[in-house]
Amino acid sequence: MKAGQSSQLVSILLLFLIIVGALVFVLPMRDSIVELESQETALTEELLALDTQYEDLSNLSKEVSQSETAKLKLLSAVPVGYDQDALILDLTELADATGFQLNSISFSLGLSEVYGKTITVATSVKGSFNQMVEFLQKLEAADRLMRVVSLSVQRLSATDVGFNLAIEAYYQ
Numbered sequence: 001m002k003a004g005q006s007s008q009l010v011s012i013l014l015l016f017l018i019i020v021g022a023l024v025f026v027l028p029m030r031d032s033i034v035e036l037e038s039q040e041t042a043l044t045e046e047l048l049a050l051d052t053q054y055e056d057l058s059n060l061s062k063e064v065s066q067s068e069t070a071k072l073k074l075l076s077a078v079p080v081g082y083d084q085d086a087l088i089l090d091l092t093e094l095a096d097a098t099g100f101q102l103n104s105i106s107f108s109l110g111l112s113e114v115y116g117k118t119i120t121v122a123t124s125v126k127g128s129f130n131q132m133v134e135f136l137q138k139l140e141a142a143d144r145l146m147r148v149v150s151l152s153v154q155r156l157s158a159t160d161v162g163f164n165l166a167i168e169a170y171y172q
Helices: 003-077 084-098 129-140
Strands: 101-112 116-127 146-155 161-170
């Protein structure tokens, strides 16, 4: 054989080996690529579903924390039991904040068909009309749910006025 023919034969043999190698190695990889692409699509869909579920759980968590806050606020507004100690402290703080002189406090239990369990607080305070208005505003804004049932006014001196209040506070 001649040198040109042998180099052509080697070239053809080398080309044949490249084609066979491609068939042996590349075709199985092609099946793997298709399988990996389908896995990627499935995982992407699963990731989107998990993201949606995470957002739903985050929103639910926010709603739960808001409802828990509302529940705690309601429990402080209408405590379990009489909680007279806290009621006395609340009224004393309100009187001190407005500059009232708190003279007396007395309690009586009641049950209202409309409002449920109530504790009526009869209190006597001394101060000015403006202090009374401020006291009533602070009473409305207090954490514990209370309602003024009656209010009587007496003039004690040129500057001081006496107020007798009946306040209903609620409990469970």
